[in-house]
Amino acid sequence: MSSFKTIEWKDDKVVMxxxxxxxxxxxxxxxxxxxxxAEAIRKMVIRGAPAIGVAAAMGIAIGALxxxxxxxxxxxxxxxxxSEALKGTRPTAVNLFWAxxxxxxxxxxxxxxxxxxxxxxxxxxxRVLEEDIETCKRLGxxxxxxxxxxxxxxxxxxxxxxxxGGYGTALGVIRAASEVGKDIKVIATETxxxxxGARLTAWELDRDGIPVSLITDSMVGHIMSKGMVDAxxxxxxxxxxxxxxxxxxxxxxxxxxxxxxxxxxxxxAPVSTIDYECPDGASIPIEERDRKEVTHIRGxxxxxxxxxxxxxxxxxxxxxxxxxxxESGIAEKPFTSTLKDLKK
Amino acid sequence: MSSFKTIEWKDDKVVMxxxxxxxxxxxxxxxxxxxxxAEAIRKMVIRGAPAIGVAAAMGIAIGALxxxxxxxxxxxxxxxxxSEALKGTRPTAVNLFWAxxxxxxxxxxxxxxxxxxxxxxxxxxxRVLEEDIETCKRLGxxxxxxxxxxxxxxxxxxxxxxxxGGYGTALGVIRAASEVGKDIKVIATETxxxxxGARLTAWELDRDGIPVSLITDSMVGHIMSKGMVDAxxxxxxxxxxxxxxxxxxxxxxxxxxxxxxxxxxxxxAPVSTIDYECPDGASIPIEERDRKEVTHIRGxxxxxxxxxxxxxxxxxxxxxxxxxxxESGIAEKPFTSTLKDLKK
Numbered sequence: 001m002s003s004f005k006t007i008e009w010k011d012d013k014v015v016m017x018x019x020x021x022x023x024x025x026x027x028x029x030x031x032x033x034x035x036x037x038a039e040a041i042r043k044m045v046i047r048g049a050p051a052i053g054v055a056a057a058m059g060i061a062i063g064a065l066x067x068x069x070x071x072x073x074x075x076x077x078x079x080x081x082x083s084e085a086l087k088g089t090r091p092t093a094v095n096l097f098w099a100x101x102x103x104x105x106x107x108x109x110x111x112x113x114x115x116x117x118x119x120x121x122x123x124x125x126x127r128v129l130e131e132d133i134e135t136c137k138r139l140g141x142x143x144x145x146x147x148x149x150x151x152x153x154x155x156x157x158x159x160x161x162x163x164x165g166g167y168g169t170a171l172g173v174i175r176a177a178s179e180v181g182k183d184i185k186v187i188a189t190e191t192x193x194x195x196x197g198a199r200l201t202a203w204e205l206d207r208d209g210i211p212v213s214l215i216t217d218s219m220v221g222h223i224m225s226k227g228m229v230d231a232x233x234x235x236x237x238x239x240x241x242x243x244x245x246x247x248x249x250x251x252x253x254x255x256x257x258x259x260x261x262x263x264x265x266x267x268x269a270p271v272s273t274i275d276y277e278c279p280d281g282a283s284i285p286i287e288e289r290d291r292k293e294v295t296h297i298r299g300x301x302x303x304x305x306x307x308x309x310x311x312x313x314x315x316x317x318x319x320x321x322x323x324x325x326x327e328s329g330i331a332e333k334p335f336t337s338t339l340k341d342l343k344k
Numbered sequence: 345m346s347s348f349k350t351i352e353w354k355d356d357k358v359v360m361x362x363x364x365x366x367x368x369x370x371x372x373x374x375x376x377x378x379x380x381x382a383e384a385i386r387k388m389v390i391r392g393a394p395a396i397g398v399a400a401a402m403g404i405a406i407g408a409l410x411x412x413x414x415x416x417x418x419x420x421x422x423x424x425x426x427s428e429a430l431k432g433t434r435p436t437a438v439n440l441f442w443a444x445x446x447x448x449x450x451x452x453x454x455x456x457x458x459x460x461x462x463x464x465x466x467x468x469x470x471r472v473l474e475e476d477i478e479t480c481k482r483l484g485x486x487x488x489x490x491x492x493x494x495x496x497x498x499x500x501x502x503x504x505x506x507x508x509g510g511y512g513t514a515l516g517v518i519r520a521a522s523e524v525g526k527d528i529k530v531i532a533t534e535t536x537x538x539x540x541g542a543r544l545t546a547w548e549l550d551r552d553g554i555p556v557s558l559i560t561d562s563m564v565g566h567i568m569s570k571g572m573v574d575a576x577x578x579x580x581x582x583x584x585x586x587x588x589x590x591x592x593x594x595x596x597x598x599x600x601x602x603x604x605x606x607x608x609x610x611x612x613a614p615v616s617t618i619d620y621e622c623p624d625g626a627s628i629p630i631e632e633r634d635r636k637e638v639t640h641i642r643g644x645x646x647x648x649x650x651x652x653x654x655x656x657x658x659x660x661x662x663x664x665x666x667x668x669x670x671e672s673g674i675a676e677k678p679f680t681s682t683l684k685d686l687k688k
Contacts, residue, residue: 023648190638190647192536192560198639198647206650213651214638216536218561218594222658225596250562252569256604257597294534294558295542297641303534303542304367306550307557314566 001133002161002168003208007046007054009126012065014058016046019162023203034063034082041089041096044194048163049237049273050136053095054129056086060103061125065118075114076107079121091285092246092313094238094275099128132165135270135327139169140176143233143268143325147177151230152185154220157248158200159235159268161208169268170233171204173325178210186212187229189220191248193293193310217250224261232258236269236324243318243335244281245269249311255320264322271326271342281315288312345477346505346512347552351390351398353470356409358402360390363506367547378407378426385433385440388538392507393581393617394480397439398473400430404447405469409462419458420451423465435629436590436657438582438619443472476509479614479671483513484520487577487612487669491521495574496529498564501592502544503579503612505552513612514577515548517669522554530556531573533564535592537637537654561594568605576602580613580668587662587679588625589613593655599664611660612669615686625659632656 004026007016014031020043021027029045031037037059040046046055063082069075083100090096106124110117147153153174157163160171168175177184186205191197198214205212215223223229232254238246245251245267258265278284291308295301324331324339331338348370351360358375364387365371373389375381381403384390390399407426413419427444434440450468454461491497497518501507504515512519521528530549535541542558549556559567567573576598582590589595589611602609622628635652639645668675668683675682 024645187653189562190536192534192562195646202650203648206648211651213653214647215653216561216593216638218533218536218592218597219653219655219658221597221600222593222655223653225658248562249560249566253562253565253597253601256565257600260600260604294560298644298646300642300644301368302539302642303558304547304550306546307555309531309557309559309563309567311563311566314563314569 002166002204006051006162006164006166007058007129009058009122009129012062014055014062016040016055017162018045019047019200020045022199031062033066034059034085037062038085038089048158049093049095049235050132050164050169050270051162052090052093053099053272054132054165056096057099057103057125057128059086060100061121064121072114079107090287092237092287095272098272102128129165133167136164136167136169136172138327139268139270139325140167140172142327142330143173143266144176144180146266146323147173147182147184147231149182152187152228154187154189154229154232155201156189156197156234156250156254157191158196158204160201160204162200162204163235169235169270171201173233173268174210184210186210187223188212188214189217189250190214191250192217196248220254221257224257224263229263232263232265233268236267236273237313238278238284239267239269239274239324239339240278240280240284241274241276241336241339242280243321243324243333243339245316245318245321246281246284246286246313247316249314252314252316255316259320265320266323266325267321268325271328274339274342276343281317284315286311286313346510346548350395350506350508350510351402351473353402353473356406358399358406360384360399361506362389363391363544364389366543375406377410378403378429381406382429382433392502393437393439393579394476394508394513394614395506396434396437397443397616398476398509400440401443401447401469401472403430404444405465408465414458416458423451434631436581436631439616442616446472473509477511480508480511480513480516482671483612483614483669484511484516486671486674487517487610488520488524490610490667491517491526491528491575493526496531496572498531498533498573498576499545500533500541500578500594500598501535502540502548504545504548506544506548507579513579513614515545517577517612518554528554530554531567532556532558533561533594534558535594536561540592564598565601568601568607573607576607576609577612580611580617581657582622582628583611583613583618583668583683584622584624584628585618585620585680585683586624587665587668587683589660589662589665590625590628590630590657591660593658596658596660599660603664608666609664610667610669611665615670615672618683618686620687625661628659630655630657
């Protein structure tokens with residue numbers, strides 16, 4: 001496990017490490033309302049598809065807990081609008097919708113009174129967190145078999161403890177390999193514009209004693225051409241049913257480079273990240289974020305006031321993916337059939 | 345021409361726009377000694393292979409002018425050590441050595457006395473600047489034929505007026521196309537770690553009225569996959585005799601992406617950038633720069649104190665290059681023979 005807590009439920013509050021302040025400050029913020037949780041997701045206090053799923057579940061629970069309506073119908077409709085507010089925070093991560101659906105099932109299947117359902121929602125949100133950690137550990141153990149002693153693994157963005165309940169998907173695979181004594185070194189891309197690699201992955205691995213070297217995104221091709229990368233392992237924000245992967249902007253570029261250098265390219269993601277309703281990558285909405293993320297870095301202007309593109313994610317065709325590592329097994333091509341087999 | 349002066353000789357001083365301060369401040373620094381010029385090159389007040397060549401020539405001239413020895417032999421040996429100091433500032437750009445050789449030829453071929461040679465060195469340095477501008481204009485005109493009206497061109501780093509005497513190589517091609525009325529749009533990569541794209545290319549094009557959009561380096565693959573790029577045009581710090589190109593880190597990555605998307609990849613560089621003594625890219629020394637360029641941005645820490653790679657350049661194999669645009673003609677494959685034909 002990581003040596004810090006990404007998100008937890010504490011005294012009817014949602015406590016999160018403020019990922020915007022890392023690595024400079026390790027501070028935690030408390031959300032006492034669902035609006036605060038939604039704002040934390042939108043402002044990227046917490047990010048990473050699985051962590052967003054946990055936060056959304058806890059946001060719905062805290063929102064439900066704080067409603068003061070008496071009747072079941074009114075309560076149900078209030079929870080529905082809380083759920084919609086949380087689902088509207090970020091469009092690409094499917095775990096958000098998965099978590100909201102899961103909370104909705106508690107409502108749908110409960111015969112209890114409002115107070116009873118409130119407690120069940122809180123229990124369910126806590127369960128989402130616990131299960132996420134167990135899922136990542138299982139996924140990590142399975143994936144670690146793909147990594148050999150002495151390998152150098154390149155990762156992009158942060159698919160670590162900070163992106164999940166506390167163990168990580170891509171970094172969970174690396175953690176698990178390290179835990180069984182394999183000597184694994186990591187090369188982390190800084191991941192502009194939001195610098196999740198420089199700020200979060202480098203911090204998380206360094207803190208947990210896993211050797212990490214930092215590069216700019218522009219160095220990936222050069223580093224690969226020098227034979228310095230044995231495998232790529234990274235996460236996913238959404239996997240389409242054909243194996244196309246939506247993940248942090250830059251992932252597609254890395255997949256093309258890995259392919260051209262004959263380096264295996266592994267995607268690590270829980271089954272909850274697979275969107276079986278989604279036929280392919282072209283159907284996944286790509287969030288366009290604030291232009292200031294490109295023209296400014298950490299609040300400091302680096303560019304004149306020119307036009308900017310700022311897609312937060314890109315689509316990697318399944319064809320560029322060697323394997324998709326999940327807690328239920330490792331899917332190989334053709335993904336259209338192998339991903340179906342993982343469905344619970 | 346650009347609407348600002350990158351470098352000029354003024355009242356026996358070398359005046360340069362301080363490129364570290366752009367785009368926030370447009371300030372100019374005056375170098376009155378060769379040591380100040382060497383420091384300006386090392387600290388990247390001025391950068392870009394052709395501009396470094398001009399700065400080195402002017403640095404040698406100013407150093408020679410300020411010597412106070414009487415004898416020819418002593419003067420020659422002092423100029424030699426001044427020249428060595430300037431050649432030691434940055435290892436990759438071949439124009440530095442080219443400019444120093446050119447100044448040396450003034451010494452070798454002159455029968456004048458020391459005062460006369462000093463004036464000839466100043467004249468030669470001024471000529472290096474004027475010729476660079478003429479060279480870039482010729483190169484730009486030739487290269488502009490490769491760009492069609494309505495094209496969007498992706499460029500990396502800054503191979504513009506700021507990287508040369510005042511017109512640009514890659515941006516010279518774009519300037520020339522714009523000057524004949526073609527509607528050319530530019531996508532500039534920000535070019536981490538030193539942000540030459542965000543700070544310099546975006547500033548330069550915006551100031552000169554050429555439409556430019558800024559992206560992070562991680563977006564190149566995505567933007568290409570969306571069909572948004574018609575051609576890549578960028579510069580070179582050194583071209584080996586087989587057509588391998590040393591250029592800003594990230595260039596190789598862009599070349600692989602361009603190839604995989606069927607997008608033409610043009611390198612624009614004056615003949616002085618071709619190193620005929622150098623057989624291939626593997627023989628070109630790659631400068632490794634300060635780790636703080638990666639862990640910090642504009643002085644602000646963005647990463648914990650972990651290991652870092654920071655190669656300033658990478659090698660693009662000639663095989664990934666569509667054409668090399670020079671002032672003497674456009675070289676196509678096989679470069680080993682076509683580059684030889686350009687030799688003056």
